Amino acid sequence: MARHPWRWRLPAAMMMATVLVLSLVGSAQAANPVITSIYTADPAALVVGNTMYIYAGHDEAAPGGTNFVMRDWHVLSSTDANTWTDNGAKLSIGNFSWAGADAWAGEVEPHNGKYYWYVPVNGKGPGWMDIGVAVGDTPLGPFTDAKGGPLISDSTPNSSPLNIDPTVFTDDDGQVYIYWGGYWGPRAAKLKSNMIELDGAVVTPSGLTNFWEAPWMFKRNGTYYMVYAANDTNGCVTSSSYACQRYATATSPLGPWTQRGVILDQVSSTTSHAAVVQFNGQWYMVYHTADAPGGGNFRRSVAVDKMYFNADGTIQKVIQTKGGTTPPGNNKALTATASTSYVSPWESLAAINDGYTPTGSADRAHAVYGNWPQQGTQWVQYDWSSAVSLNQLRAYWFKDNQGIDLPASCSVQYWTGSAWQNVPNASPCGVAVNTFNSVTFTTVNTTRIRLNITSRSGYSTGLLEVQALSP
Structure with missing residues (x-):
């Protein structure tokens, strides 16, 4: 989840959250944002069978709020990437007895017939953020705490300056990897087959130029891709208060990485968080903006747009679309x-x-x-x-x-x-x-x-x- 230090270190907002309620469980036609019944952010995408799922945080900040208010995660689903259903909150801070607050950007990874949901939360002990893991038998859960404590915390040797935004990737040989981090501190490690323990040392991957946060890893045609948020002004944004999405490639899952360029320009919110997935033969980028009615930097909404590769494997810049029903043609x-x-x-x-x-x-x-x-x-x-x-x-x-x-x-x-x-x-x-x-x-x-x-x-x-x- 994109977090700028001068915002994150503000005291927690003491306010009643005003929730935009059109429906808690409903559908939305093809448009960006894909859901406007609530504010959703920090999306992670997963394809299971003929369904695409988006696991998203839930922004509940009041209008004009100056801090994040996030207490649960919702699951959106679609069978055509056009019409989306909000299946409601499927995981919350309350599922982790050791967690205190802040339901930030997570990702779900299937393994051995189960679904593991890796999420950063503000633990009750010292430190900024911890990464926990929940498990369920279906993409929609129900999900329960799989470990009873953090998988990654400030006490983890060589942990990131901010332990947020886990992306979990299973390679063709079955080995699972986890990347995470914020404040220019990308980190990576292997996961054991039980999915709730690190397998070996935490490493600092090289080559993720201008990395700020929000890594997302995938593989295509034998090449490993890492998409991540950057906030440099070298072709990324005009103000470091915002972020773009850069990407890098590698020939092995732990790098070294080669930075390739910007693939999503600055969005309307200061934060930027993206996921990439192939569905029904088409590649998509899922991200968030502040484009919903009443939206803002702490009231964001998920968007979905098509993504295209060049013949040499490089990625074309994603064209952001906004607003109502897609026109004919x-x-x-x-x-x-x-x-x-x-x-x-x-x-x-x-x-x-x-x-x-x-x-x-x-x-x-x-x-x-x-x-x-x-x-x-x-x-x-x-x-x-x-x-x-x-x-x-x-x-x-x-x-x-x-x-x-x-x-x-x-x-x-x-x-x-x-x-x-x-x-x-x-x-x-x-x-x-x-x-x-x-x-x-x-x-x-x-x-x-x-x-x-x-x-x-x-x-x-x-x-x-x-x-x-x-x-």
């Missing part, structure tokens, strides 16, 4: 480079293709594109490095009642390779408020598409999102 805008004739210095061109679904045309909860004080015809454009097939463009107009209004008209053009041309057989370009306006047309193959926007007299125009969809 394949939104190629998410992989495009945007440009424009003009954007106001205080607005954001990047807002138009970040996957956000607005709540209405006056939605200022997110970044927006606007071209005040320009009038007449302006444009926004998407470019791709290679040709894509498109047959629909969807625009969500921004209207602030302060000089930016709905346009008088609009049109869509594509690049033929030598000139701009109107898309063939286009439907009318709509200018309705509070909805996506779709322009459909005969499929074109192009590297560029442009939305031309003509303003009403005396007004400028704006956009909240523009989607470019393939057949």
Whole structure:
């Protein structure tokens, strides 16, 4: 779990937690965040049969809270990675008689027909955090304390400066490994077959450049991958108060590791915690943001997005998607480079293709594109490095009642390779408020598409999102 020391070392918040309660056990349709009935964080993913499970912490901080309030863990499940069910709290601080507080980031690992849930908690003895382990007979439990005390604590030789965020991995030969750590202190060890004892010395893995916390380990095509949170400003974040997700690779489970790059940019919460899993032939990254209604740094929510590998085994950067129901077709805008004739210095061109679904045309909860004080015809454009097939463009107009209004008209053009041309057989370009306006047309193959926007007299125009969809 991402924890910044200047926050963690604050006194525990003395407050009544205000819980967002829509339902304690319910389903959510395809969208990010995947569950909004409660706030969920620090996800770990597990696939069993035809079901993907997410084991997540439960944020219960009050609105405006300045510390983490976490007392139990929930299990989310899906059979399609789109529709998610919250199965309720399946483990809590109360399951560990020796634990005092702080249900932080855990992970479940199957072994010998049982499921072992490794979790960091604030023990009653000296030290910051301990790692305990619970066990259950099914992915949904019930789970009970498997050891009766910490597996890892400050008294463990060579333990991390902060013993949090365990990731547990079983290699092809059956050997189980555990990685954990925070405050730039990654640690690793083997586990005995009973899953509740370390097997040998704790080691400090090398090569996890800029490691901050939240390791996640997996294997693909004989290569070991380690995903972890970093907060450096060397291509990761602009402020070390936030974090990104870097990854490293190795040829053996204990390293040495080679850092490969950033695969998840800074999210909307200061903390970042990710898991990676393959499900139904597709790889996914599971992470958390502050994007749910009422969300924040201590009221986070789980998101799920697809992840792709290059032919050489390197990982493409994950594109974060947000908001309501996934639109029909394949939104190629998410992989495009945007440009424009003009954007106001205080607005954001990047807002138009970040996957956000607005709540209405006056939605200022997110970044927006606007071209005040320009009038007449302006444009926004998407470019791709290679040709894509498109047959629909969807625009969500921004209207602030302060000089930016709905346009008088609009049109869509594509690049033929030598000139701009109107898309063939286009439907009318709509200018309705509070909805996506779709322009459909005969499929074109192009590297560029442009939305031309003509303003009403005396007004400028704006956009909240523009989607470019393939057949």
